[in-house]
Amino acid sequence: MTVPILYGITNCDTVKRARAWLEDRGIEHSFHDFKKAGVPAERMDRWIAALGWEALLNRQGTTWRKLDEDIKAGVIDAQSAREAMAGHSSLIRRPIVEWPSGEITVGFTHESFKQHTREEFS
Template sequence: MTTPAPVLYGISNCDTVKRARAWLEDRGFEHQFHDFKKSGVPPAALDHWMARVGWESLLNRQGTTWRKLDDAAKAAVIDAPSARSAMLAHVSIIKRPVVEWPNGDVTVGFTTELFKQRTGDVAAA
């Protein structure tokens, strides 16, 4: 029986996504990649992520896309519904990568420590 592969969501030219994918590949971990710049963000997936980690964890207020938004658009992001609308309209303001792990967990971002913990869960599943 094979373990389902994690699904890594992000943008293919994002350096953090590249590091995360390389880390998994270098260690022989299969994964699916969903480029939400090319394929969009599935609204149901975004809803799932928000339920698991909260909209605040997903919204990247440090990135270029956020900084380029006008002040009114930034000020309008005050709660989950407004953040959801903004993230669907401007997918690049979602922190990357977002990973859906086989056990149902969702993580945002990449560190070697985080992925070591997660891939240990995948190997044990």
């Protein structure tokens, strides 16, 4: 991989900010839209292994709040979280970024992106 890959949803404000940040600095990247291309199962396993399921599961969003209470109560480990996120891609915190170095991050901050682009594209 030679460019960062951002995974997320096109209409997510955080994804929009992350993509704009890269574009404003002329940093080429690839974007994988969960709504159009689905959630790649093999990538999800890698993300869970690298970051932990708790870091990936978005319990703050509307999708989580609207889930049936039994489903929410059943999310207790990596496997159950994986199943919930695979069935409801909006439960995945965004953006997930796979950097050319192999590091995986979730979310967007100016500082984190500065650090990764300084290390990888300078």
